[in-house]
Amino acid sequence: GAVVSQHPSRVICKSGTSVKIECRSLDFQATTMFWYRQFPKQSLMLMATSNEGSKATYEQGVEKDKFLINHASLTLSTLTVTSAHPEDSSFYICSGRGSANQPQHFGDGTRLSIL
């Protein structure tokens, strides 16, 4: 099946640091990638939809200046959490989509802990 590689898997850093998470589609072209966040015991919440070569579409309540998304190629999307604070600590996971009737292909996720 399609593989999505997400790095890093775990980040622990100080408050104020900016953190970049990469998501690569290894064997398919992901024209659209999705970025989700999950808090403990909650569902995966979509943060933004990233389209190759254009600006990301952010969900309501997600600050676009805080969570910078870049999707410069068909195989790479990045999420940068700028000036991270403890409340940004969460599990972040990306996925690439096929077509409407096809499942999404997920990365392994990134556990972000801000001290």
Add this chain to the structure above:
Amino acid sequence: ILNVEQSPQSLHVQEGDSTNFTCSFPSSNFYALHWYRWETAKSPEALFVMTLNGDEKKKGRISATLNTKEGYSYLYIKGSQPEDSATYLCAFFSGGSNYKLTFGKGTLLTVNP
């Protein structure tokens, strides 16, 4: 805001037991219902994408049914094995060019040997 509910939240069964859990979703504007299996420290793995009312899909010992008129889907596991232990997620797609999925919180299944 779309509401996708999964029950139960968690479930413990013995090896060999058969089990099932539920996903409920809005019955209007239905396009597709996805099921994923998410093992700890791995990425969610797609099980099924269901689109038609009355659909029934099967993958080994796991099967799923879909009722779009009443807004629910059941996932069944026959003869559970310890390796079936995982969180099972369902996700609802109501159409639209953004292909946005709305996820439930998942059902955490633990199969005891």
